[in-house]
Amino acid sequence: MPCAIGVRIAGASLSAASVDGNRVAGPIHYYPREGDDSLAELPAESFGEALRRTIEQAAAGAEITAIGIGAPGIIREGLIEESPNLPQLKGLHLGALLSAAFPDCAMLILNDADAVAAGIAATRGQLDRVTRVWTLGVGLGFGRYPRTEGIWEAAHCVVTLDPKEKFCGCGGVGHLEGILGYRAMRLRFMDMEPEEIFQQATEGDERCRNFANLWHRALAGATASSIHLDGPGKFYLTGPNSRFVETGLLHVLLHDMVKMSTLQGSYFEVIPTPDEIAIIGAALNAERVMAAR
Ligand SMILES: [Zn+2]
Numbered sequence: 001m002p003c004a005i006g007v008r009i010a011g012a013s014l015s016a017a018s019v020d021g022n023r024v025a026g027p028i029h030y031y032p033r034e035g036d037d038s039l040a041e042l043p044a045e046s047f048g049e050a051l052r053r054t055i056e057q058a059a060a061g062a063e064i065t066a067i068g069i070g071a072p073g074i075i076r077e078g079l080i081e082e083s084p085n086l087p088q089l090k091g092l093h094l095g096a097l098l099s100a101a102f103p104d105c106a107m108l109i110l111n112d113a114d115a116v117a118a119g120i121a122a123t124r125g126q127l128d129r130v131t132r133v134w135t136l137g138v139g140l141g142f143g144r145y146p147r148t149e150g151i152w153e154a155a156h157c158v159v160t161l162d163p164k165e166k167f168c169g170c171g172g173v174g175h176l177e178g179i180l181g182y183r184a185m186r187l188r189f190m191d192m193e194p195e196e197i198f199q200q201a202t203e204g205d206e207r208c209r210n211f212a213n214l215w216h217r218a219l220a221g222a223t224a225s226s227i228h229l230d231g232p233g234k235f236y237l238t239g240p241n242s243r244f245v246e247t248g249l250l251h252v253l254l255h256d257m258v259k260m261s262t263l264q265g266s267y268f269e270v271i272p273t274p275d276e277i278a279i280i281g282a283a284l285n286a287e288r289v290m291a292a293r
Contacts, residue, residue: 002063005055006283008112008275009071011085011138012039014051015275016058019283022122024276029057044088048097055102066106067098068286070115070278072141074151078109084139084169106290110282111152113143116273119281120236121145130233132226134219135273136241139169140177142222144230147285155181159221179218182241198244216246220253223266227258232266238273245270 003025007016018026031050032038042050055067071094074082078095094109113135121131127145135141142154158174167187168178178184185194188211192200201212223235237245250268258264 002065003059004066004068004283004287005058005064006115006279006281006286007051007055007058007067007069008115008278008282009039009051009069009086010112010275010278011072014039014054015279016054017276017279018058018060018062019280022280022284024279026058026060028275028279029054039086042088044092047086047089048092048094048101051094052098052101055098064102064105066283066286066290067102067108068115068282068284069094069098069107069109070112070282071109072112072139074153075109075111078107080109106286106293108282108286108289110147110285111141111143112278113141114145114147114152115143115278115281115285116141116238117143117145117236117281118147118284119277119279120271120273122280122284123277130231131236132230132233133236133238133273134223134242135239136180136237136244137239138182140181141239142226145281154222154226157222157225159218176218176222179215180241194241194244212244212246213249215244216249217253219245220250220257223254223268224257227263227266232258232263235266235268236273237268237270242270 003018005016006019014031015028017024017028031054072085073080078093080089080092080094083089095107098107117131117133121127131145133143140155155177156170156172156175159176160174165174165178167184168175169183182194189197197208201208247268
């Protein structure tokens with residue numbers, strides 16, 4: 001039986017599985033396994049080799065028709081243009097490398113957050129609707145289903161004009177990620193971990209409460225910008241730092257920022273997105289590329 005393979009490249013691991021009918025159809029295979037070098041230590045060529053082997057394990061001998069790969073960073077036409085978490089991959093033409101290894105199948109390399117958005121839409125039976133997701137982790141991701149061409153680095157949209165807001169990993173001033181990113185929060189509070197900041201915010205510490213409010217305002221602001229550009233709808237919040245989200249507060253702040261009557265009706269939901277969600281979404285997008293051929 002021919003199969004589609006979905007792959008997720010996350011910070012520290014890559015995972016792959018065969019996908020059928022918007023469900024993972026076999027076991028999820030991971031790299032690294034015990035005894036393997038960590039992803040961060042792999043040079044680009046060995047990374048390609050590890051990826052190829054993991055895809056072959058997921059296919060388990062079946063013919064592969066499509067491969068979708070969700071990866072962090074900016075990827076265009078198979079070329080990794082920016083890769084903040086795995087810097088050795090910057091400039092790697094992953095598409096060409098995999099096309100050489102799997103010459104007969106449709107190939108799509110897409111932003112991880114777009115894969116997550118598609119996976120959410122598929123597993124919730126809402127492939128007929130626009131689905132957007134913020135992934136909150138070390139950095140920040142913004143994903144959309146259906147996927148559209150473009151850069152879509154919404155994590156770096158400007159949410160404040162304060163020149164002192166310069167904690168974004170990209171170096172830009174006033175960015176969303178410079179307020180919400182885990183790394184940015186550690187730079188801002190040199191004496192406290194993000195977990196402690198949000199804990200003390202709930203206990204009423206003024207400095208921490210003010211920051212928690214800013215954090216939610218920034219997320220509401222970036223979401224309001226998306227609504228003003230792309231229309232209202234449902235926004236999912238996921239990733240390790242979605243545990244800091246106070247959904248009620250976020251709704252109140254968003255409501256203050258979006259007033260045009262035709263743009264009302266958006267809402268937030270916090271959900272866990274295990275690897276299989278991104279794997280399903282990556283495979284689904286690759287199959288659409290194949291169908292469009
Ligand atoms: Zn930035």
